[in-house]
Amino acid sequence: MPKQKKTALMTAVDIIARRETSEANLIDKLKRKAFDERDITGAVAKLKEMNYLNDKAAARRQFEFLYNESKSSVREIVLKLMRRGFTREDINAAIPDAKDRDTREIAAALKSLRLKYKKTAEPIKMKAYLYRHGFSMDVCSSAVEEFLSED
DSSP: OOOOOOOHHHHHHHHHHHSOOOHHHHHHHHHHTTOOHHHHHHHHHHHHHTTSOOHHHHHHHHHHHHHHHOSOOHHHHHHHHHHTTOOHHHHHHHSOOTTTHHHHHHHHHHHHHHHHOOTTSOHHHHHHHHHHTTOOHHHHHHHHHHHHHOO
């Protein structure tokens, strides 16, 4: 019996079963697999109808994971999610209030410094590294100062 060709919907389900993705990213992957535009639109509509594809919720979950588990700055997380196809609006809705963000940013910067540098490194290089990874100058300075004063 000949093998049955996968439909756009079956392929889309396979893709999102492996990793949560944005609608734009899913459409791009299906286009690269040479599915017809009409089939792609139908598959995406069906997945949205069944609530398997929800960019706002996916952006929030991915932002929360990266925010709580990584050494990345908020700016770096935003850029990462934008590269994954999420809209700026959906990402901004996931960003927590600013009141605790500075404390979290310093903690993430410290985590990054501990993984990359020894206490003998030049402070200016550490600050530049953190700044290139999206941390503000205030956070860079505070994190380097705290890192160098640790036992």
